[in-house]
Amino acid sequence: MISKFTAIEGRSPGYFALLGLFGLLLALGAAAFLYVELQGHGVTNMTNQVIWGLPHIFAISLLVMASGALNLASMSTVFGAYHYKQFGRFSAFLAIALLSGGLAVLVLDLGRPDRMLLTMIHMNFSSMFTWNVFLYSGFLILCFLYLWSMFQHEKFTKIAGSAAFAWRLILTTGTGSIFGVIHAREVFHSAITAPTFIAVSLTSGTAVSVLLLLGVFRATGREFDQKLVQGLRNTLIFFTLLVLYLLIVEKFTKSYSPAFYEVESWILTGPYAWLYWGGVVGAGVLLPLAILFNRSLGNSPSGVVAASVVSIVGEFAFVSHVLLAGQSYPFNMFPGYRMSSPFLDGQTASYVPSFPEFFLGMGGVAIAALIFLVGIRFFRLLPEKAEAPESWHPWNP
Amino acid sequence: MTVMDRRKVLGLGGALAAGVALAPGLHLIAAPQAPDGASAGRRWGMLIDVTKCSSGCTACIDACRKENNVPLFNNPQRDIHWIRKVELQDKAGRKPAVSLPVLCNHCENPPCVHVCPTEASFIRKDGVVLVDMHRCIGCRYCMIACPYKARSLVYHPTSLPKNGNPDVPIRGKGVVEKCTFCVHRLDAGRPPACVEACPGAMLFGDLNDPGSPIAKRLKEVPTQVIRADLGLKPQVHYQGL
Numbered sequence: 336m337i338s339k340f341t342a343i344e345g346r347s348p349g350y351f352a353l354l355g356l357f358g359l360l361l362a363l364g365a366a367a368f369l370y371v372e373l374q375g376h377g378v379t380n381m382t383n384q385v386i387w388g389l390p391h392i393f394a395i396s397l398l399v400m401a402s403g404a405l406n407l408a409s410m411s412t413v414f415g416a417y418h419y420k421q422f423g424r425f426s427a428f429l430a431i432a433l434l435s436g437g438l439a440v441l442v443l444d445l446g447r448p449d450r451m452l453l454t455m456i457h458m459n460f461s462s463m464f465t466w467n468v469f470l471y472s473g474f475l476i477l478c479f480l481y482l483w484s485m486f487q488h489e490k491f492t493k494i495a496g497s498a499a500f501a502w503r504l505i506l507t508t509g510t511g512s513i514f515g516v517i518h519a520r521e522v523f524h525s526a527i528t529a530p531t532f533i534a535v536s537l538t539s540g541t542a543v544s545v546l547l548l549l550g551v552f553r554a555t556g557r558e559f560d561q562k563l564v565q566g567l568r569n570t571l572i573f574f575t576l577l578v579l580y581l582l583i584v585e586k587f588t589k590s591y592s593p594a595f596y597e598v599e600s601w602i603l604t605g606p607y608a609w610l611y612w613g614g615v616v617g618a619g620v621l622l623p624l625a626i627l628f629n630r631s632l633g634n635s636p637s638g639v640v641a642a643s644v645v646s647i648v649g650e651f652a653f654v655s656h657v658l659l660a661g662q663s664y665p666f667n668m669f670p671g672y673r674m675s676s677p678f679l680d681g682q683t684a685s686y687v688p689s690f691p692e693f694f695l696g697m698g699g700v701a702i703a704a705l706i707f708l709v710g711i712r713f714f715r716l717l718p719e720k721a722e723a724p725e726s727w728h729p730w731n732p
Numbered sequence: 733m734t735v736m737d738r739r740k741v742l743g744l745g746g747a748l749a750a751g752v753a754l755a756p757g758l759h760l761i762a763a764p765q766a767p768d769g770a771s772a773g774r775r776w777g778m779l780i781d782v783t784k785c786s787s788g789c790t791a792c793i794d795a796c797r798k799e800n801n802v803p804l805f806n807n808p809q810r811d812i813h814w815i816r817k818v819e820l821q822d823k824a825g826r827k828p829a830v831s832l833p834v835l836c837n838h839c840e841n842p843p844c845v846h847v848c849p850t851e852a853s854f855i856r857k858d859g860v861v862l863v864d865m866h867r868c869i870g871c872r873y874c875m876i877a878c879p880y881k882a883r884s885l886v887y888h889p890t891s892l893p894k895n896g897n898p899d900v901p902i903r904g905k906g907v908v909e910k911c912t913f914c915v916h917r918l919d920a921g922r923p924p925a926c927v928e929a930c931p932g933a934m935l936f937g938d939l940n941d942p943g944s945p946i947a948k949r950l951k952e953v954p955t956q957v958i959r960a961d962l963g964l965k966p967q968v969h970y971q972g973l
Contacts, residue, residue, distance in 0.1 A: 446886075666879060
């Protein structure tokens with residue numbers, strides 16, 4: 336039984352403050368884009384070694400999170416966890432919002448964003464980018480269809496939800512494969528890169544859903560059943576353990592081969608080791624698990640919120656590590672030789688993001704946030720009361 | 733706003749998304765036809781004799797910069813290199829240090845061409861890998877994929893240098909550029925500028941012509957290519973490495 340869906344009132348000072356904050360960030364993002372577009376990427380701190388910088392980190396983090404944001408809808412439609420059905424509309428709408436923000440940053444960070452239409456005129460189907468153009472736009476369509484079915488034609492919800500679920504797995508495989516298929520880059524070339532992206536999308540998508548659900552329900556004074564908090568905690572635990580498993584399998588497989596000793600020891604002890612251990616492993620896996628398995632914190636909404644925040648930091652760290660460590664590790668053109676050149680061959684690249692890059696990335700976050708804020712104000716996306724069936728007793732670690 | 737209106741908004745959103753998805757299948761603008769000047773029977777390649785390449789010599793680089801108007805921005809991280817000299821030191825210390833030029837390898841299976849979403853990077857019939865500067869969107873995926881670090885993004889606005897070569901147009905900011913094997917010279921029957929500047933160590937020619945000096949030399953002496961394990965079939969060969 337789902338209580339009535341309603342839009343939020345959206346008249347509180349807090350709501351307008353959030354609109355103002357993200358509106359300002361959007362304006363700063365637009366200014367950063369114009370600055371980079373007019374002056375060239377020379378005003379960023381990207382180089383011919385670190386080619387994709389902070390804007391790509393923001394964009395890919397948002398895209399990965401968008402795919403995972405559909406979790407709650409998929410859990411009810413595809414896997415029969417009907418107590419999450421009440422979050423289906425929210426979930427599909429959030430996926431659209433995050434995807435829009437991520438895509439905006441990705442396009443605006445092109446060297447020639449004015450030529451974006453060329454990707455739709457001249458297509459190269461051996462390129463993962465071309466496939467991703469279809470995957471992202473297809474995901475948008477399916478999310479809209481899914482939403483439409485949930486709003487008006489429930490009989491199509493199962494088929495639309497199942498299609499969106501399958502599509503998002505392919506979508507995140509496509510995003511991970513942008514990196515995984517590149518043989519030249521030893522840090523991220525791996526068959527397991529794409530599955531790890533899927534696992535990270537599941538954690539971060541669930542985490543952002545938890546944050547926004549609990550935040551909106553609290554701010555609007557709506558009830559949120561404690562059992563649902565526990566259920567979401569369990570989902571987060573499961574997905575985080577999946578990330579841990581894939582990280583271990585990857586390290587185990589690569590550490591078994593002498594060909595990877597050098598790059599693996601660089602990842603674990605080199606200049607980006609802090610990001611790997613502190614961000615990917617610490618924030619992405621260990622800290623959330625420590626919070627969620629704690630009897631007191633894991634059962635309190637604020638504890639689950641804290642774990643969700645840390646999970647999102649972990650996702651950002653994971654994407655940052657793939658991109659920055661992946662590009663900074665010198666090309667191994669002559670195995671067994673030490674290289675040097677005026678083009679900085681053989682050296683670990685350095686990169687510190689610039690303000691325009693930061694604001695361009697935050698512009699994407701602002702787009703996602705504004706779409707979400709306007710959406711919950713004008714559409715009936717959330718139930719008046721989040722209830723759990725009495726017969727359901729979530730597992731308690 | 734009524735509930736129906738909101739549904740219409742959602743419907744319009746869906747229609748917009750559908751439009752974006754379907755647009756890739758439409759050809760609104762006819763693609764320009766590439767001039768068919770290259771011969772499929774040829775396969776251009778280069779052989780570099782490392783034993784004749786001295787550490788301090790930059791003749792090939794200087795000739796390339798001049799011929800192709802390759803800019804320097806006085807920033808090692810942003811400078812554009814179509815060809816560069818690399819110093820190699822055996823990690824075990826058993827072999828003497830060597831110096832050799834590295835450039836685009838014009839691979840038979842070029843990863844840059846495979847990943848380019850707009851087919852701006854393409855391979856000519858004669859095996860020369862080129863970038864269509866009018867089609868490059870500056871996504872830089874080719875730079876991620878190239879194992880030879882042979883490509884550079886133009887980070888700053890550029891202009892034709894004072895004594896620049898008017899035969900080679902400068903590339904605008906925001907696109908990716910690389911060695912073209914001096915394709916404008918090849919089409920005029922001349923070797924690349926770097927080869928002309930270094931006739932001792934660099935040999936250039938048609939690999940498909942068994943009578944060409946490069947094809948003969950490749951048969952006679954042991955040579956290597958960089959990262960043969962990747963299966964890219966590079967067309968720049970090294971002797972004495």
